[in-house]
Amino acid sequence: HHDYFEFDYDRREQRESLASDVSCHEWWNGVRLLGVRPDIIPGTISIHPGLPNFETLLKGHLEQLLRPNPDSAKQKGGFYHLLQIGNQHFTEYPKRGDRMDTGAPEFVVTSVKPVQGGPFLFNTSVGGFYGYFKYGIKEVSRLAPKGANAYMFTQPIITNPPGRKMQHTTGVKFFKVEVDTSRRVIRDEDVYRDYEFMMSLID
Secondary structure (H helix, E strand, O other), X not given: OEEEEEEEXXXXXXXXXXXXXXXXXXXXXXXXXXXXXXXXXXXXXXOOOOOOOHHHHHHHOOXXXXXXXXXXXXXXXXXXXXXXEOOEEEEEOOOOOOEOOOOOEEEEEEEEEEOOOOOEEEEEEOOOOOOOOOEOHHHHHOOOOOOOOEEEEOOOOEEOOOOOOOEEEEEEEEEEEEEEOOEEEOOHHHHHHOHHHHHHOOO
């Protein structure tokens, strides 16, 4: 599976290269392929690092990655799964149904206050392959103390804990947050599709 190709031509030194990122079945098996002209002297070329890490871009260029949200009035309120990237909290792009979290930041959180109570332990059934942590947000909201409108998981996910057959278990903490829904974080795939914009964000 070829994710993308890069072509790099150095006019000053007349060097050309073609690189491709390859994603294998397991996400940790990603490798790169590099092709060079046969007359290139080993040690005289450098390999482009590839696509910039989206979280790194977000930490350094948050304002450039925000877009006006025409549905702001409709999206105020709700119960949010929080992400923390650097020192900034975000709500996550919502999922539908009992699925894995999207892992994608959507709205900037302007205020985060822990809600007293707990500790809270969240249990959910294993939906399909045990390595996928699937759950419904309503399952978590039933645990939430009064005043909480957001949550984060606080412990590693344990599968099949003692005495609980085929379940995922993890700690969860609840918060009262204020969210700026007037602007939304652009999705990472949209950044990667716009080459000129993406390159403008690279320091």
